[in-house]
Amino acid sequence: MSTPNYTHRITVQASTEHLSEVRDFVASYATKHGVSSHEVEDIRLAVDEAYTNIIKHAYQYDDSRFVEIVMGSEKDEFWVSLKDNGKSFNPTEYPDPDVEERIKKKERGGVGVYLMKKLMDRIEYHKHDGTNEIRMIKKL
Amino acid sequence: MSFKVSERYNCVIIEFKGNVMGGPDAVELNDTLHELIEEGKKNVVVDLAKVKFMNSSGLGMLIGGLTTMRKAGGDLRIANPTDKIESLLVVTKLITVFKHYESLEEAVNSYNKEEGEEEEND
Numbered sequence: 001m002s003t004p005n006y007t008h009r010i011t012v013q014a015s016t017e018h019l020s021e022v023r024d025f026v027a028s029y030a031t032k033h034g035v036s037s038h039e040v041e042d043i044r045l046a047v048d049e050a051y052t053n054i055i056k057h058a059y060q061y062d063d064s065r066f067v068e069i070v071m072g073s074e075k076d077e078f079w080v081s082l083k084d085n086g087k088s089f090n091p092t093e094y095p096d097p098d099v100e101e102r103i104k105k106k107e108r109g110g111v112g113v114y115l116m117k118k119l120m121d122r123i124e125y126h127k128h129d130g131t132n133e134i135r136m137i138k139k140l
Numbered sequence: 141m142s143f144k145v146s147e148r149y150n151c152v153i154i155e156f157k158g159n160v161m162g163g164p165d166a167v168e169l170n171d172t173l174h175e176l177i178e179e180g181k182k183n184v185v186v187d188l189a190k191v192k193f194m195n196s197s198g199l200g201m202l203i204g205g206l207t208t209m210r211k212a213g214g215d216l217r218i219a220n221p222t223d224k225i226e227s228l229l230v231v232t233k234l235i236t237v238f239k240h241y242e243s244l245e246e247a248v249n250s251y252n253k254e255e256g257e258e259e260e261n262d
Contacts, residue, residue: 016161041224052196
């Protein structure tokens with residue numbers, strides 16, 4: 001499948017202007033490493049949601065801050081990590097939304113984290129020395 | 141994203157194109173829907189055939205449009221969802237919330253059929 005422990009990284013400004021660049025970068029790397037096109041689409045959307053959450057919640061739209069994106073594939077897994085130094089936001093503790101109920105109450109949001117969990121096989125959150133890391137894993 | 145508004149029989153077709161990600165597009169769509177409501181046009185079909193990518197904010201925009209139209213006594217129906225978008229609707233369970241059709245014709249006809257039934261009942 002790919003070279004074990006080989007990783008690839010980029011650092012981008014936290015701005016929605018870079019969303020498509022981030023999505024394409026991750027998708028291109030995943031494709032090169034043998035991830036199927038269907039799974040690449042899942043990863044593309046999960047990364048879009050995770051990166052958007054950092055912009056909104058960790059950095060609260062401060063586009064002078066940065067997000068580091070690291071990807072790798074090992075054995076039968078593809079993983080992608082997004083790292084920031086903003087406000088902690090642990091998506092693994094976020095409850096799944098009741099979408100129909102949200103529509104009735106006209107509430108927005110909460111669907112992004114739910115999608116990340118559904119599209120990927122595992123989501124991990126780590127915090128070390130002020131850095132938040134969201135690691136999303138897809139089994140291949 | 142860009143969208144194009146056209147009319148066919150008794151409904152308005154809004155064709156989305158590109159990346160559907162909410163933000164300023166949501167405001168523009170909302171304004172368009174309110175203009176349509178003021179003109180008495182309450183049957184809307186959103187054609188998704190040319191959508192390349194949609195995220196949760198894009199879904200939020202569709203939900204916003206749906207509630208606006210239903211509140212006004214109309215509806216917002218989906219036509220031509222790509223496989224990707226259909227699976228997104230399934231995962232989020234929104235597939236049960238939107239009336240959705242595999243072609244534009246079917247979506248347009250769904251309104252015609254209802255009008256016909258209403259006339260029969262009169």
